[in-house]
Amino acid sequence: MSAPKTGTPRVRADRDVCIGAGLCVMTAEEVFDQDDDGLVVLVTPDPAPETETAVRKAVRNCPSGALSLAEG
Amino acid sequence: MSTVPVLPLHMRRDGFGPAAELSAGRDAEGVIRIDTMFGAEAWLVTRFEDVRTVLSHPELYSNALVPPFRPSSASRAGEEEAAEIRAGNLIGSDPPEHTRLRRMLTPEFTVRRMRRLEPRIREIVDEHLDAMEKSGPPADLVTDFALPVPSLVICELLGVPYSDRAGFQETSRRMLDVSLPPEERAAADVQARRYIAELTAAMHDDPGEDLLGMLIREHGDDLTTAELAGIGSLLLIAGHETTSNMLALGTLALMEHPGQLALLRDEPDRMEAAIEELLRWLSIVHTGMFKVTTTEVRLGGRTIGPGELVICSLPAANRDPALVPDPEDLDLARGAIGHLAFGHGVHHCLGAPLARMEMRIAFPALLRRFPGLRLAGDPVYRSFSAVHGLSTMPVAW
Ligand code: HEM
Numbered sequence: 079m080s081a082p083k084t085g086t087p088r089v090r091a092d093r094d095v096c097i098g099a100g101l102c103v104m105t106a107e108e109v110f111d112q113d114d115d116g117l118v119v120l121v122t123p124d125p126a127p128e129t130e131t132a133v134r135k136a137v138r139n140c141p142s143g144a145l146s147l148a149e150g
Numbered sequence: 151m152s153t154v155p156v157l158p159l160h161m162r163r164d165g166f167g168p169a170a171e172l173s174a175g176r177d178a179e180g181v182i183r184i185d186t187m188f189g190a191e192a193w194l195v196t197r198f199e200d201v202r203t204v205l206s207h208p209e210l211y212s213n214a215l216v217p218p219f220r221p222s223s224a225s226r227a228g229e230e231e232a233a234e235i236r237a238g239n240l241i242g243s244d245p246p247e248h249t250r251l252r253r254m255l256t257p258e259f260t261v262r263r264m265r266r267l268e269p270r271i272r273e274i275v276d277e278h279l280d281a282m283e284k285s286g287p288p289a290d291l292v293t294d295f296a297l298p299v300p301s302l303v304i305c306e307l308l309g310v311p312y313s314d315r316a317g318f319q320e321t322s323r324r325m326l327d328v329s330l331p332p333e334e335r336a337a338a339d340v341q342a343r344r345y346i347a348e349l350t351a352a353m354h355d356d357p358g359e360d361l362l363g364m365l366i367r368e369h370g371d372d373l374t375t376a377e378l379a380g381i382g383s384l385l386l387i388a389g390h391e392t393t394s395n396m397l398a399l400g401t402l403a404l405m406e407h408p409g410q411l412a413l414l415r416d417e418p419d420r421m422e423a424a425i426e427e428l429l430r431w432l433s434i435v436h437t438g439m440f441k442v443t444t445t446e447v448r449l450g451g452r453t454i455g456p457g458e459l460v461i462c463s464l465p466a467a468n469r470d471p472a473l474v475p476d477p478e479d480l481d482l483a484r485g486a487i488g489h490l491a492f493g494h495g496v497h498h499c500l501g502a503p504l505a506r507m508e509m510r511i512a513f514p515a516l517l518r519r520f521p522g523l524r525l526a527g528d529p530v531y532r533s534f535s536a537v538h539g540l541s542t543m544p545v546a547w
Contacts, residue, residue, distance in 0.1 A: 100260055
């Protein structure tokens with residue numbers, strides 16, 4: 079596994095909690111996708127630094143609370 | 151007997167936005183004690199962060215504990231009716247029951263699935279614009295465009311014959327009309343469910359490719375007929391009573407901001423942000439479902455006991471200065487996801503990707519077709535409806 083790039087926290091997605099609203103896909107398509115069931119899949123758990131703002135937005139706006147960041 | 155009911159605080163509007171007394175209550179108190187229309191008292195939650203908190207915690211604020219339409223008599227017929235109204239009621243259930251139902255539906259509303267619907271939605275929009283152009287001006291933007299377009303889309307998505315629309319449009323209007331007696335609204339609910347139950351009964355031998363057909367094929371064994379009817383009727387009502395009001399009210403809002411409208415017409419790339427700002431600013435759903443506390447909670451500096459009714463004001467929360475600066479201004483350029491117009495938490499609008507797609511197609515097409523679109527009479531608000539909107543909007547071009 080590659081080491082996380084400095085400063086960009088790792089993303090976690092809890093598929094048991096996900097309701098498939100798809101807001102994360104709309105917000106950061108490079109990082110989040112939906113499978114055929116509509117549930118979240120991570121394109122990558124280590125988002126590129128330039129996507130950090132979008133990823134933070136996606137985590138904050140996730141309606142079901144399925145997304146989190148491993149800070150620090 | 152025919153006294154006009156007083157509109158409760160959580161449904162009051164000044165034009166597009168929440169009534170001044172509602173905004174004032176948010177700024178002064180946040181969580182406000184109010185009277186509902188059916189005599190009970192409730193806590194009205196009005197601040198952005200507090201509303202997010204309530205919607206994020208279904209284990210503390212239950213949708214399932216709220217009796218549907220509060221049937222006034224505890225008669226046997228009333229109880230049977232209440233049970234029928236509960237079955238398959240996605241929006242009136244809590245996890246884990248809610249999760250079970252919602253998981254059956256999410257595959258049908260993914261961002262990718264919606265993109266597949268795009269060409270057909272374009273066709274439906276264009277057909278209605280053609281018809282308006284041919285028979286007008288004038289036209290009624292509500293009945294000629296804003297209502298039929300999403301209505302036809304949801305019918306095709308579900309597999310409901312559009313030719314039956316006179317019946318179900320009237321039924322859903324009655325379900326949402328809070329000036330009617332609760333028994334009458336409950337009867338409309340039962341009627342809507344029976345309509346879908348008959349429809350799906352006829353589908354069982356040869357379920358089609360539409361959403362109801364999919365539910366029968368893939369979940370026929372886990373869903374009772376009553377549950378299937380509940381899901382179908384909720385989608386049918388939610389599908390045409392919401393986007394349609396956004397299209398009509400949104401167009402009216404744009405007309406009242408001609409500078410921003412001109413920018414939008416010239417630079418269609420601005421549309422996505424504009425739609426998010428219109429969603430926030432209009433917040434057409436006044437409250438979402440009422441909730442009942444399951445235990446003692448602390449909210450907005452108050453302590454609320456178990457078993458209390460809690461109502462979230464979406465327009466008040468979406469115009470909270472804690473969300474955006476100058477929240478009373480419509481500023482199409484700043485629109486972004488993060489508002490509460492589609493709710494939040496596990497009940498976040500299932501149809502949001504569909505509604506966004508419909509608006510992204512319908513607004514630009516309308517503005518392009520009729521560059522000189524203007525009011526040709528007074529638009530009329532539907533003030534006693536659970537969804538804010540217009541009953542008529544005369545236009546010319
Ligand atoms: C712009 C249009 C729309 C708006 C503003 C809107 C708004 C909302 C809101 C605020 C909620 C949450 C209610 C609550 O928490 O009690 C909701 C839920 C829901 N909406 Fe929408 N909606 C729209 C369009 C649609 C469409 C087109 C459909 C049909 C497919 C739909 C289907 C639903 C369903 C089924 C739920 C319940 C979800 C659940 O309980 O898990 N909505 N909507």
